[in-house]
Amino acid sequence: MSEEELRQRRCRLDRARRVVVKIGSAVLTTAEGLNYPVLDSLAHQLEQLRREGREVLVVSSGAVAAGRRKLGLGNRPLLLREKQAVAAIGQSSLMRAYEKIFEQLGAKVAQVLLTHDVFSRRDRYLNARNTLFTLLQWRLVPIINENDTVSVEELRFGDNDNLAAMVTNLTEADLFVCLTDVAALYTADPALDPAARPLRTVARIDEKIEAMAGAAHSGVGTGGMLSKLKAARIxxxxxxxxxxxxxxxxxxxxxxxxxxxxxxxxxxxPQKMKGRKHWIAYTLRPKGSLILDAGACRAIVQGGRSLLPSGIVEVRGAFGVGDPVHCLDQEGKVLAAGLVAYDSEALRSIRGAKTSAIADILGYKDADEVIHRDNLVLIGQE
Incomplete structure (x- = not known):
């Protein structure tokens, strides 16, 4: 680590007043259930951070893993209804453990269970934000998890790495801490490459950095290193x-x-993304995708242009006006996310056509652009 990197790291840590700590299943659980010594140690460290004047929110995995161990289900695949039932059983054990340990430290905890629609709907977003801020004001420790018991596919975060990143942004926290079962991000898999070295400070998460994550996956949790890097990128x-x-x-x-x-x-x-653009890029889930030709890719990536129908090669999925979609090149790489001005049926009719032909083809024209540049956000561009 260079002196400048070390200086930046220390400066950011010293200035972090609000911290979101995500604790993964591989950290919290063993073959017998919850790992109480580890949980006790982390609780003591979290309480020390609070005594130093920092606000702490915890995103905790472990409910499903704890429920599995409690019921003796092993690692067999679970149906959705079984997983939801196991989560309900495990969540109670998880919260009981947190409550007991923090009470011994003179602190109180509060359970907060979230689904993805909290972040995509403005009213629920504000309600969740206000609740978390109130808990912090009252000096409680929010223990946050996905509401697995009621979640269905469209309401799921995918994994708690993503949930923790979104909570970090929801609460405008300074630092996201992801505790897992790996020592660090390495330049290659240290088990396969003896020359692999840990990266202590990363200035920017790009495709090269993400490629270092490989296909590493925890045997207990739902996310691997790539999931954690994507959360850090958010x-x-x-x-x-x-x-x-x-x-x-x-x-x-x-x-x-x-x-x-x-x-x-x-x-x-270096440049902080505006709230609405970030919402489009990282919170809304795409309802479909548009495959673009090379000219359209250059226009939106290099030229900062709106997307016109002439550049669309293929329309995938079913979506309505104003829905979020992803824009891909013909190799399948995601270039951008945006909100469409036409539904999927209309776009299949006008794809490849000039703007001047929209009214003749559809019998109406709501806009010249399929996605106006104000509703278009580049993703992962160098």
Missing amino acids: VAARGGCSFIGPGREPEILTRLFAGEEVGSFFLPE
Whole structure:
């Protein structure tokens, strides 16, 4: 780690007043159930951060894993209804453990269960934000998890890495800490490449950095290293920092905030993405996708232009006016996200056509652009 990287890392950590800590299933659980010694150690470290004047929110995995162990289900695949039932059983054990440990430290906790629609609907977004801020004002520790018991596909976050990143942005936290079962992000798989080295500070998460994550996947949780990097990227786009490191390492949080070179630290993007653009790019789920020709790709990526129907090669999915879609090149790479001015049926009729022909083809014309540049956000462009 260079002196400048070390300086930036220490400066960001010193200034972090609000912190979201995500604790993964591989950290919290064992073959017998919840890992109480690890949970106790992390609770003590979290309470120390609070005593230093920081606000702490915890995104905790472990409900499904705890429920599996409690029922003796092993690792067999579960149907959705079974997983939801197991989550209900495990969540109660998880919260009981948090409540007991924090009470011994003189602190109180509050359970917060969320679904994805909280972030896509303005009213629910504000309600969740106000609730979390009130809990912090009352000096409670919010323990946040996905509401697995009621979640269906369209309401799911996918994994708690994504949930934690969204909570970080929801609460405008300064730092997202992701505690997992790996020591850091490595340049290659250390189990296969003896020359692999850990990256201690990452200035920007790009495709090269994401490629280093490979296909690593936890045997207990639902997300791998790539999932964690994507979560860190979501946070970076809104001006926050992230840390990915080993949750079972002794005093990992204390060592992190003391400036020790542990785990991997990710700096924010130089240009903070505006709230609405970030919402389009990272919160809304695409209802479909548009495959673009080379000219349209250049126009939106290099030229900052709106998307016109002439550049659309293929329309995938079924969606309505104003719905979010992804724009892909012909190799399948996602270039942008945006809100469409025409539904999928209309776009299939006008794809490849000039703007002047829209009215003749459809019998009406609501807009010249399929996606106006104000409703279009580039994703992952260098």
